[in-house]
Amino acid sequence: MVATNSDRLITMSVQGNIVSPGYPGIPAVPHQIDHDGRPRLLPSLGGIVYNVRLGDSVYGWAGDNIEPGIAIKAPDGAANQALNVFACVGNEAVAMSGNAKGAKGVVTGKSGRFAEHVIISFPHAALEQMAIGDKIIVRARGVAMSIQGFPGVHLKSFGPQLFDAMRIEENDAKLTVPVKAIVPPELVGAGAGLGSEGGAICIQSMDHNALSKFGLDSLRLGDIVAISDLDSAWGHGYRKGGVSIGVVSSTDSIKAGYGPGVTLLMTAPAGEIDPMVVDRMNLEDLLGIRWEGDE
DSSP: OOBBGGGGOOEEEEEEEEOOOOOOOOSOOOOOOOOOOOOOOOSSSSEESSSOOSBBBBSSSSSSSSOSSEEOOOOHHHHHHHHHHHOBBEEEEEEETTTTTTTTEEEEEEOOTTTOEEEEEEEEHHHOOOOOEEEEEEEOOTTTTBBBTTOOOOESSSSSHHHHHHTEEEEEEEEEEEEEEEOOOGGOOOOTTSSSSOEEEEEEOOOOOHHHTTTTOOOOOOOOOEEEEEEEEOEEEEEEEEEEEEEEOOOOOOOOOOOOOEEEEETTTTEEEEEEEOOOOBBBTTTTTOOOOOO
């Protein structure tokens, strides 16, 4: 196991409210144009999602970039920026208001049209009691985590509990990181060119043959993946030899240039990460997330 500074990290609360899905008002048309030029009207970002859960396939849903569980956002812009940056995958979340008050969940990713949502998995029984606007606290821990001896590797949105569970090892001056699949740079889509402290970067899914070729056609929500030739140290951009690691956090999309959303966990612009494809690299297994009563 590699050593980190996790014993010196700050644990602090950040808060958001369950956010409603939204569409532009008249005269804007709410339909989205799919990659074949057809107008489609589908559920999309935000809300409380009851039937798409961690561990489910990212493909085949009658929806667009669905965020499983709940999506939260702080009403104030500055507070939401803090929520989006400080909340880390694997952090505990607690419902602080509403009929599900006291229920506990886990941060599983980030998303949103403008990278403004934090995605949280809760037991189904809690989801049934929740309402739009309920307050959710995240016990944020992970920002400023670093790996001893690897100053060129940047960690982002990476909770220490998840880091430990992934059993990352040092081999020949590189970090061997277990992943479910490796995404080639030509499939990197929406999110490239944007900041890397929150939000997601999409795996383009227009070309089903390419998805099959690279073993991406069986991806599930919560899978850990590597993206080759991607430097996400100060924003997402192509860099030959760079490697980034993330977690699949939202479902497929009908739009050209879009697809399953990946929340960044770590990046090595100079290639100090050596991804190793193995089975069962999903948040369900890594964090032992088995909600009682969930199917």
